[in-house]
Amino acid sequence: MNRKQTPLREQTRNVVRSLLAQTAVELFAAQGYDDTTLDEVAAAAGVSRRTLFNYFRNKEDLALSGLSEQGELIAASLAERPADEDPWTSLRAAFQVLEEIETTAERRLELITLLFGNETLRAGHAEKQARWQDLLAPLIEPRLPESDRRALEARTIAAAAIACLQAANEEWVRLSGQVDLFDLYDTAVRAIHRT
Amino acid sequence: MNRKQTPLREQTRNVVRSLLAQTAVELFAAQGYDDTTLDEVAAAAGVSRRTLFNYFRNKEDLALSGLSEQGELIAASLAERPADEDPWTSLRAAFQVLEEIETTAERRLELITLLFGNETLRAGHAEKQARWQDLLAPLIEPRLPESDRRALEARTIAAAAIACLQAANEEWVRLSGQVDLFDLYDTAVRAIHRT
DNA sequence: CACAGCGTTGCACGCAGTGCACGTTGCTAC
DNA sequence: GTAGCAACGTGCACTGCGTGCAACGCTGTG
Structure with missing residues (x-):
């Protein structure tokens, strides 16, 4: 056996x-x-x-292997949020698993600096995050009101939230990690999503 | 001379x-x-x-060379919008230069199908679109109200709008180009941006 | 002890991408 | 018209990524 x-x-x-x-x-x-x-x-x-x-699979995967797992972690966290919660609230909470996982701020900065400094890696990173949409959108869709374009709406919300996270992350790196990532994230979300 | x-x-x-x-x-x-x-x-x-x-520069560029120009076209179009216009309105108008440029729907579908069918090309595409932000954000920033995080807000808006365009584009491909792209785009924008 | 399964490794190969040097072409200046 | 110049096209050699294949060693099993 x-x-x-x-x-x-x-x-x-x-x-x-x-x-x-x-x-x-x-x-x-x-x-x-x-x-x-x-x-x-x-x-x-x-x-x-x-x-x-x-x-x-290739050299790129050696550098980016961590990112795929992150997407699955976020999806798993999102799946556990209450079904009647507002999608943006759920997504924000789901993203916060990243703060629990990551190591020191120095190490994060090192990795992200490496990642942003090379075009191939940036492209791979962007693609991986785009794949996060595939994981998150199906979990968001049932939370939305009836509509004949709910799939598109769910995908868009997932993509926009990830874009906010990405923009906040870039700004966080630009400020050398001196501020709280989720303060920036909230600023980013407010910039596009008037509640 | x-x-x-x-x-x-x-x-x-x-x-x-x-x-x-x-x-x-x-x-x-x-x-x-x-x-x-x-x-x-x-x-x-x-x-x-x-x-x-x-x-x-490389094999990828052979397939994606058109995309860089598109970003510059959108930026040029955006720069010509009135300064007091709402950013989302300006962006929507700027994106519409794409419809004027592109050839037949068949040709677009062929190119996009090729592009989505290969991971390397998808990654390159995602990165190119991410670079669009670098062109669009500076044009959006002066249109925003005073804020100490205006740069982040402008970047986020650009990223979100591009994400909407991308989501609409994917749905458009999924429907084999049977519907109007900007109907889908408007649906996507409404999903995240309550006016 | 023989055997089977599994992971590691070496080897050969195809293809992407680069540096360099040479030949060609077409324009400039005299 | 001709000499020269600059840009371009091309061939060659080389590095490095990625893959298929076959052999080797290790471990557990009958």
Whole structure:
């Protein structure tokens, strides 16, 4: 029977994956994304280059692997909000799981700086956040009043909320993390959503 | 004197650029983006592979070159709107230059289908649209009331409007272009922006 | 001990992208 | 008209990403 083996394997696999991503991000931050070859990452992690591709689809994934999980976390958090809550209130609460997860402000800044400093990574980041819509919109749709375009409305609300989060995040980085992220988020939401 | 040469060269250069992009897109649409090598594109266009890189930064640019110009067109259109106009009204009007420019609905669908069907292109598209914010936000900011976070507010409005356009565009594709794009856009805007 | 499954690894290959150097073309100046 | 100049096209060599394939070692099992 392998009823218990599979979870074990997956568990170790996830650990290794995290380790690999961590060493990769450190190298990227230290000497730049483009100036770091996968051979160097592999050597630093003590595995072969070929093995990296067993854990990550490509170089970009090595840097962005954390973002996909974030989307799932937000979606899971959103799913637990009361069904009769206002979507914007639910989304704001769901986004706050990010503050619980992330490590120190320094580490966040390091990662985001790396991320914003390279066009490929920015593009990958934008795409990942666009995929968050796919997770969030279905959870928002049932909360909206009857309409023949409810799917579009739900998607738009998800996209707009993510855009607010993104704008707040950029401003937060610009201010070197000196202010509260969700103060900025609230400002952003108020700018577009008159209640 | 080369007061007239430079425009001439640039003009021919732009023409060649368009030709190259066009043949590339046709090939991409016909046999898929990943399954089309730059050697094939070069051969189809009658130039060397090396020359492609004289006109485009990379393969992705061959497919997305049109999008950057669109951002500049929208920005130019936005700049001409009256200064005391509501930002959302101005943005809606500015976006409408897209309808004037684009070719047939079939061609748009072909391009967008290609674009949505590949992850790399989706990412590049998302990033390009994110860069639109850099062009639009500065034009929106002076239209906003005094505030100590006006830059963030302007950026958010630009991002939200683009998100509405994007959501409307996706829905428009999903409906195979059977409805008016700006009806969908208005629906999207109403979903987030209670006036 | 033999065996089977699984992950790791090396190897070879195709393709994207870059630096460099050479040939061609077309305009400028004399 | 001709010499020269500048931009462009092109070939070549090279680095690095990403993939298919086959072999190797490790671990648990009968």
